[in-house]
Amino acid sequence: MSNEQSHIDAATGEAHVSGEVHHHPQWSTYWKVALILLIITVGEVWAYYIPSFVASRAFVPTLLAMSALKFAIVVMFYMHLRYDHKLFRALFTGPLLVAAITLVALLFLFGQLTAHFGPR
């Protein structure tokens, strides 16, 4: 294979593969991301053990938001989707969007969401 097709810049950790350009983060970024993920997880478990918060209406949305944030951080930084080609982004977010819409539709269909958002 030719060097034009694939070249890894060892000094910066950037890989250039025939039109596919990654600007992978540095090691320090990976450690910071791990720390943020850890803090969010501790926050989630902490929230679980606060009875007054568990009983409040904010509990479920807060946990879902924290989980979504962790999901997005891993996908963007560890899976490099933030830096990768837009086709890869489309291949992931397209099915994920369809799946998410299907999930919400099924929950409405089986009455799991109407218990929270439906008429009282």
Added chain:
Amino acid sequence: MSAPAAHHYTSTGLDSRKIAIWAFIGSECMLFVSLISTYLIYKGRSIVGPFPHEAWVSPSGEHFNAILNIPVTSASTFVLLMSSLFMVLALAAVQNKNVPKRTRGERILGSSKLWLWATAIAGTTFLGFQAFEFTSFVHEGLSIKTNLFGSSFFTLTGFHGAHVTAGVIWLLTLLAIDYRRGLGPNDALNVDIAALYWHFVDVVWIAIFTLVYLIK
């Protein structure tokens, strides 16, 4: 063309294997969302216990505690999150294999074997936690046949565990290659593809941990 350097380019200029793994991950999203949907639809509809978050007394007077063990699952979640960090460090080590390592810290960070081992061990530890959880549930009276919660819970987390198992086997094959001939920048794409799969398994667990374990 030597085998490690073989790339399969498409008309987009992107490697076909990387397109394939992203398409595979997209389809896996649909699989896991269908399993999570099933779990959520059945949530709270079990007629008999044991239940995930509440204690239950059977008609015969037998007492069952809430079945989920949040401290143990939090520990296994921590282990899986750390395994993702080890995986990106393994990938970075392979990509930077040819960079001279001057300090001890650089040599540690640049050791692909170390980080691949760490990831595989963390994955195996997570599986150990899951085996412990499953056996303790069965001892406490919850099997896949007990109620709707048991059926959907074991199916969902069992599928995830099977994916982690496949990931560990994949990591061990990369380690075998690393010991045999060494992984270098030319292998970065192969390691990247394995890493994408591993991180996907991690993000699925992030969703399961919140939806199944934490939300009552």
